[in-house]
Amino acid sequence: MSNVTGIVIEALIKSALLAFVLATAFAYLTLAERKIAAFMQVRKGPNRVGPWGLLQPAADGIKLLFKEELVPAGADKVLFFLAPILTMVPAMVIMAVVPIGPDVELFGRVVRLGISDLNVGLLYILSVASVAVYGIVLAGWSSANKYSLMGGLRASAQMISYEIALGLAIIGPILLAGTMSLQGIIAAQQHATWYVVWQPVGALVFFLAGLAEVNRAPFDMPEAEQELTAGYFTEYSGMKFSLFFMGEYIKMMAVSAIAATLFFGGYLGPFVEQMPWLGILYFSAKTAAFLFVMIWLRLTLPRLRYDQLMAFGWKVLLPLSLANVVVTATAIVLGG
Amino acid sequence: MTVEFVLFIALGTIAVFAALGMLLSSNAIYSALFLVVNFAVVAAFYLLLGAPFIAMVQVTVYAGAIMVLFLFVIMLLGAERLRQPTYRLRWQQPLAIVLVLALLGFAGYVVATQVTGAWPGPLENAAGYGSPAAIGQLLFQEYLFPFEATSLLLLTAMVGVVVLTAVDERRRRRRPSKRS
Numbered sequence: 001m002s003n004v005t006g007i008v009i010e011a012l013i014k015s016a017l018l019a020f021v022l023a024t025a026f027a028y029l030t031l032a033e034r035k036i037a038a039f040m041q042v043r044k045g046p047n048r049v050g051p052w053g054l055l056q057p058a059a060d061g062i063k064l065l066f067k068e069e070l071v072p073a074g075a076d077k078v079l080f081f082l083a084p085i086l087t088m089v090p091a092m093v094i095m096a097v098v099p100i101g102p103d104v105e106l107f108g109r110v111v112r113l114g115i116s117d118l119n120v121g122l123l124y125i126l127s128v129a130s131v132a133v134y135g136i137v138l139a140g141w142s143s144a145n146k147y148s149l150m151g152g153l154r155a156s157a158q159m160i161s162y163e164i165a166l167g168l169a170i171i172g173p174i175l176l177a178g179t180m181s182l183q184g185i186i187a188a189q190q191h192a193t194w195y196v197v198w199q200p201v202g203a204l205v206f207f208l209a210g211l212a213e214v215n216r217a218p219f220d221m222p223e224a225e226q227e228l229t230a231g232y233f234t235e236y237s238g239m240k241f242s243l244f245f246m247g248e249y250i251k252m253m254a255v256s257a258i259a260a261t262l263f264f265g266g267y268l269g270p271f272v273e274q275m276p277w278l279g280i281l282y283f284s285a286k287t288a289a290f291l292f293v294m295i296w297l298r299l300t301l302p303r304l305r306y307d308q309l310m311a312f313g314w315k316v317l318l319p320l321s322l323a324n325v326v327v328t329a330t331a332i333v334l335g336g
Numbered sequence: 337m338t339v340e341f342v343l344f345i346a347l348g349t350i351a352v353f354a355a356l357g358m359l360l361s362s363n364a365i366y367s368a369l370f371l372v373v374n375f376a377v378v379a380a381f382y383l384l385l386g387a388p389f390i391a392m393v394q395v396t397v398y399a400g401a402i403m404v405l406f407l408f409v410i411m412l413l414g415a416e417r418l419r420q421p422t423y424r425l426r427w428q429q430p431l432a433i434v435l436v437l438a439l440l441g442f443a444g445y446v447v448a449t450q451v452t453g454a455w456p457g458p459l460e461n462a463a464g465y466g467s468p469a470a471i472g473q474l475l476f477q478e479y480l481f482p483f484e485a486t487s488l489l490l491l492t493a494m495v496g497v498v499v500l501t502a503v504d505e506r507r508r509r510r511r512p513s514k515r516s
Contacts, residue, residue, distance in 0.1 A: 123393070138369075
């Protein structure tokens, strides 16, 4: 029983830490996005609160906390309240199976850097990602607003469509590593090279489908300002709005982290075996690189039209990922 | 009293209340959401039984795909409010009562005859039994023919739907050209 208690306490501590780190990273990711946007548009960006605007996220957070929470008259109050939570929770929960570093020695016991290592880790990621649609759909419906409903419907159609390509892109690394555990996939990449070398198409499809899953530009149809004001969160204000905001950014981090793990060796890097703590640094750097690319894409690409988006998902990404699976499987069977 | 027992009772209570909520709520959206909760709890049961693969598939397919489509349809049709029915099926209520009694009777019989005093733990070979590799082996070797036949049936149904709607679409497009 004491062993069970130990495991539970360890998992609780790690979960609390992860939630704290994700929330902080979200705050600074918003600042990073504004700074990078400013740099690309030859502006200064936030520079008033603290040195280099470093306290800007805190100021934003406090402002949002004190804003009035509006609830539309015709809204479904329960679901209106529940929807932001349902968007936020899957985004955080999905990170539970992503290893952020190798095993380390801490307080006389071996601690795995990562909450859990499921043997069906990748299926877990897919199932949590598929549940993440609910928050957005319910937000759109419960707001009693046409724009919100349109945003919610678009979001669900888009996320269901791109989930297929996402799932098929994941099959490549599974076939190569022979396991669905993320820890196992990283271990397999230690012997071979990074899987992006063997799976360039898979990596590309995963990244694009991941972008569409988190509704980031150029796939941000569900929140297209010009057509839908702000889509599913038009009616939200204050902390509820910031929960949606937070959900989107944490999902960005999750997609980046999973892409880094599956195709770029996760925490692997030079000298990791000697100094396991270095792994966290490598992992963060790879994740940050993906986040930078996402921000970069948002700042440089226009939004797709809705039919283009659907056509791209079903007529380009899906056949591409299917072909990738067939080619990979054939190569493995023939090459051994 | 093991951890599994406590978890089972807690989850079972949630599952029953979710099922009741689905039946009794007058709003179709809430019904669908209660069903999602029920599916999630069933997935947790699979986890308790040592079958993580089935649990994940349950969440992905039922909660993640099918129920989202349900919600989609309910929202598109705006059919979430249950209207007072204008007509009633008179034979429905007595039939339902008879069927429920039959179900309860059978379930009671099974519980009374099959359940022994000991609390069944998780299966000993469960880890191998429910693993993705074991299921893949079963699907693609032992039950390959039924599996392929099922996929073929589903594919046929899908192609049929596309063909039927496409015919409708073509007719609609042809109509204005005939007039001119």
